Amino acid sequence: MNATAESYVTEDGRTIGAPVMEMKNITLKFGGVTAISNISFDIREGEIRAIIGPNGAGKSSMLNVINGFYHPQEGEIWFHGEKRKPMKPYQIAQQGIARTFQNIALFKGMSTLDNIMTGRFTHMKTNMLMQAIWKGPAEREENLNRDIVEHVIDFLEIQAIRKTPVGRLPYGLQKRVELGRALAAQPKLLLLDEPMAGMNVEEKEDMSRFILDVNDEFGTTIALIEHDMGVVMDISDRVVVLDYGKKIGDGTPDEVRNNQDVIDAYLGVAHD
Amino acid sequence: MTATVIDGELDTFPKLLARNAVKFGNKAAYREKEFGIWQTWTWAQTKDEIESLALGMLALGLNEGDHVAIIGRNRPYLYWAMTAAQCCGAIPVPLYNDANAEEMAYVLEHCGARFAIVEDQEQVDKVIDAQETVHGIDEIIYLDKRGMRKYDHAHMNAYEDVQAEGRAGHHRLEPIMQERCAALNLDSTCVMLYTSGTTGRPKGVVLSNRNIISAASSSSGFDHLNASDSVLAYLPMAWVGDFIFSIGQCFWTGFCVACPESPETMQTDLREIGPTYFFAPPRFFEGMLTTVMIRMEDANRLKKRMFKYFMDHAKKVGPAMLDGKTVNGGDRLKYFIGNILIYGPLKNTLGMSRVRVGYTAGEAIGPEIFEFYRSLGINLKQLYGQTEAGVFVTQQPDGEVRADTVGVPSPGVEVKINDNGEVLYRSDSSFVEYYKNPESTADTKDADGWVATGDAGFFEESSGHLRIIDRAKDVGKMSDGSMFAPKFVENKLKFFPNILEVVVFGNGRDTCTAFINIDLNAVGNWAERNNIAYASYQELAGHPEVYQTIKEHVEEVNISVAEDSMLSGCQISRFLVLHKELDADDGEMTRTRKVRRRIVEEKYSDLIEGLYNGATEVSTETEVTYEDGRKGSIKATVQIEDAKTVARKAKAA
Known part of the structure; x- marks a missing residue:
């Protein structure tokens, strides 16, 4: 695979396009601690891109940089061929980037339906007054958005919990609802922060299936952080490996698996 | 034999469909909840949907007399597929959608299906797996496009694409369809349904239009069903009852069939639809x-x-x-x-x-x-x-x-009732034959048309x-000659909410013993209420307090069994609570959830031995099959408890 090529074809026959997002020499510091130092990589149109690494490697920080939660001290982020100015997270959401969180961040007292509906927020145009009057534009908008949300519910097979408050749902399902909320935003780029943390084998398989289906059905570009190496190697097209804030590997799952630096980082090095 | 009156004009399903499209044109025929809303198809729309699919299948080369396998959960589209197959002169064969690839392969091979109409990717995968051994399948038609993009579509089509093709070619294809429909009569095969098979391989039951239409018309008359009724279709499509309710009676009376959104939402959908006619096990x-x-x-x-x-x-x-x-x-x-x-x-x-x-x-x-x-x-x-x-x-x-x-x-x-006490029946609705199985047909149905149940x-x-x-074959004798009827005792025990399933043993022995499955829903709730922590079904099943409760239930049943003069020998002297639920995936039950006694006996022979040799616990290892077909095993030490029995009442008393 040629990293500079405009596009490449995966083993299962999908064509991956040009880079959507490019990270160039990113460095992020918290006081004296360097969380990310001089990292560059890209995410291409239509691919599933994984970011892996041991605890404290800087994976979540990286996702937060993409997402606009953190602003790196050095480096540039290019999105759709333009250099991105420092932005607020909501502005980035409006650009078509949605995410899920490592620790579930749903509205516990609200139903699954309402939670997923919040994912439509950035697409709503009516103001509070119009919504109070309700008839006319607000109602039409609600119907349209509800339709999109219902398709997400159907897609994730969570019809049975449509009206259930999410606080009462088991962990695995809450994760699915969170994915639903991100999908409802119809993102161009979907960021998943440890989508399978704390799940049992069956839930992990379901989630992997959904991630692949999202990519396949909607052509959504996905960047994900995951601990479970088996899952990562199975579902992602390319993997970037971080360790202590540095990039130690980047490539297809096979390339990464055979990279000596990666093996050392994960298995440790014998000190003699 | 009292013949059921069937209107000469209405002797096939395509004819019933045509009548309904005229008589009930704007009335709801099928409903399904999708995207949170009940979608409705009137009889006129239903006719259009069915005929488009039929025309499309003719274009794909469906021949007269071909078998069409239909696999999926209850959905209007799949019900239409059955009638569409009939419109082409073909025979629909609905299959249990939760069957594994191996079970499916057997049925597909046996009926020689040329077309398979399936719900989604999961079922497509099973049919493709089956194609390793089954070579007759020429076309697969799938309903849900999700995840299907990467499949080889040389012999595969989406349902709506087949319909589109049918609509496009209707001038060319309609005469063929009309010819095929006209060739059907009362004695043409209406549907072939596979029995669940408590013993041995499933058998293909051939039912003619006469069978189905007479059953539908006389049962509709019996309960005064009419076009204003509605049902919820949620039982497996491969089961004869569902075929009679959701197609037979539905076409005969013109009532509306509603399909749930998903199996899990059945209860909610039931409340929303409020059916007037309802069937449940x-x-x-x-x-x-x-x-x-x-x-x-x-x-x-x-x-x-x-x-x-x-x-x-x-x-x-x-x-x-x-x-x-x-x-x-x-x-x-x-x-x-x-x-x-x-x-x-x-x-x-x-x-x-309602x-x-x-x-x-x-x-x-x-x-x-x-x-x-x-x-x-x-x-x-x-x-x-x-x-x-x-x-x-x-x-x-x-x-x-x-x-x-x-x-x-x-x-x-x-x-x-014959001399052995077995129930026999005869009617217009009794099946034609078992497909490709004349010996079984002869064993079950005699020359006069009496069918042994x-x-x-x-x-x-x-x-x-x-x-x-x-x-009849489960009724046996205990070693002292008294009658052994396991179902009688099992049913009494199953009436306790805590007990989900029971298997009683004792044929040819001097005492009866039992395997018991607890109901996780009821017992789990009880455990929560009493602050009993448990991590798994197995742990809860083995809990001493659970054993104590079950023991009380068993002893209560023994008292009631003792009152029956004929069956007082069937009291349970020893029992155990099984460490896993009996499951159709492990072959222990049929897909309609009836216990396969012989298989349970073989599989747990070590536990049965323990029940009869006086052991207080038995260590065992059981193979389990997961839903996706992988196998694993559970190790457990199962406790065995004694239960008090009541002295038999003197027969003279």
């Missing part, structure tokens, strides 16, 4: 009652007292009022108040407010469960039937409903109602 009614009772335990004191007070009253007068017997004014008034405060809201929650006719069959239902629903004013009745009969053998007329009988012979059905039963002299004792 006893297990369903048991489960629903258990849920009600669990939720009542959590209710406040006032609600609990009101519930108890009015339910006691309902038990006293409710069934009598439903049967139209005289009840005094005071009791009527009290029932009326109860209906406003308790029964009405409860029925509404259960989705049973149920005019409800049936249960397949297994015996507990008298208390049965009475509970009847006392609420729900007209729940029992029927006895089987695939070979086109469902109905006997059913209970309104006003003559009891928990322990299965009713009188259905209209047009003759029933007799394999069940032992007798007619009650006082009422003329049939009572079923057990499967």
Whole structure:
């Protein structure tokens, strides 16, 4: 695979396009601690891109940089061929980037339906007054958005919990609802922060299936952080490996698996 | 033999469809909840959908007499596929959608299906797996496009694309379809259904238009079903009952069939649709009652007292009022108040407010469960039937409903008991033959058309109602010569909410013993209430307090069994609580959830040995199959408990 090529074809026959997002020499510091130092990589149109690494490697920080939660001290982020100015997270959401969180961040007292509906927020145009009057534009908008949300519910097979408050749902399902909320935003780029943390084998398989289906059905570009190496190697097209804030590997799952630096980082090095 | 009157014009399903499209053109025929909304198709639209699919399949080369396998959960599209196949002169064969690839391969091979119409990617994968050994399948048509992009589409089409092709070519194809439809008559095969097979391989039951239409017309007449009724279709499409309700009676009367959004939402959908005609196995009614009772335990004191007070009253007068017997004014008034405060809201929650006719069959239902629903004013009745009969053998007329009988012979059905005590029947609805299996056909159906049910039963002299004792081959003798009828005892035990499944052993032995499966829903709730922590089904099943409760249940049943002079030998002396639920995926049950006794006996022979050699615990390892076909194993040490039995009553007394 040629990293500079405009596009490449995966083993299962999908064509991956040009880079959507490019990270160039990113460095992020918290006081004296360097969380990310001089990292560059890209995410291409239509691919599933994984970011892996041991605890404290800087994976979540990286996702937060993409997402606009953190602003790196050095480096540039290019999105759709333009250099991105420092932005607020909501502005980035409006650009078509949605995410899920490592620790579930749903509205516990609200139903699954309402939670997923919040994912439509950035697409709503009516103001509070119009919504109070309700008839006319607000109602039409609600119907349209509800339709999109219902398709997400159907897609994730969570019809049975449509009206259930999410606080009462088991962990695995809450994760699915969170994915639903991100999908409802119809993102161009979907960021998943440890989508399978704390799940049992069956839930992990379901989630992997959904991630692949999202990519396949909607052509959504996905960047994900995951601990479970088996899952990562199975579902992602390319993997970037971080360790202590540095990039130690980047490539297809096979390339990464055979990279000596990666093996050392994960298995440790014998000190003699 | 009383012949059922079938209008000469309406002897096939395409003809019924044409009539309905004219007579009920704008009336709802099928509904399905999708994207949170009930989508509706009128009879006119249904005709268009069915014919488009039929034309599309003709374009794909479906021939007269071909078999078309239909696999998926209850969806209007798949019901249409059945009639569409008939419109092409082909024979629909619905399969159990939860069957694994191996079971599916057997049926696909046996019926020689050329087309398979399946719901989604999961089912497509199973058919593709089966194609390693089965070579007859030429075309796969799938309904849900999700995940299908990467498949080789050389012999695969999406349902809507087939319909589009049919619509495009309708000038060319319609004459062919009309010719095929015209060639059908009363004796053409309507459908082929595979029996669930408590013993051995499933058998393909061939049912003709005569069978299905006469069953549908006479049963609709029996319960006065008409076009304003509605049903919820949620039972497996491969089961004969679903075919009769959702296609047979639906086409005959023109009533509306609603399909749930997903299997998990069935209860919600039931409440939203409020069907007027409802069928469910006893297990369903048991489960629903258990849920009600669990939720009542959590209710406040006032609600609990009101519930108890009015339910006691309902038990006293409710069934009598439903049967139209005289009840005094005071009791009527009290029932009326109860209906406003308790029964009405409860029925509404259960989705049973509008149920005019409800049936249960397949297994015996507990008298208390049965009475509970009847006392609420729900007209729940029992029927006895089987695939070979086109469902109905006997059913209970309104006003003559009891928990322990299965009713009188259905209209047009003759029933007799042979010398061995086995029930036989004969009717227009009795099946034609077992497909490619003349020996079995000859064993079951004699030259005069009498079909053996394999069940032992007798007619009650006082009422003329049939009572079923057990499967004829399961009835045996204990070593002292007294009668052994495992089902009799099992049913009594299963009426306890804590107990999901029981298998009793004792044929040819001197005492009876039992395997018991706890009901995780009920026992789990009890554990939560009593602060008993458990991590798994296995752990809960082995808990000493659970054992104590089950032991009390067993001893209670022993007392009641002892009262029966014929079967008092069937008291359970020792039992164990199984460490896993009996499961169809492991072959221990059929897909319709009936226990396969012989397989259970073989698989757990070490446990049975323990029951009879006096051991107090047995270590065992059991192979389990997960839903996706992988195998694993469970290791467990299973406790064995003794239970008190009651001395037999002297027969002279």
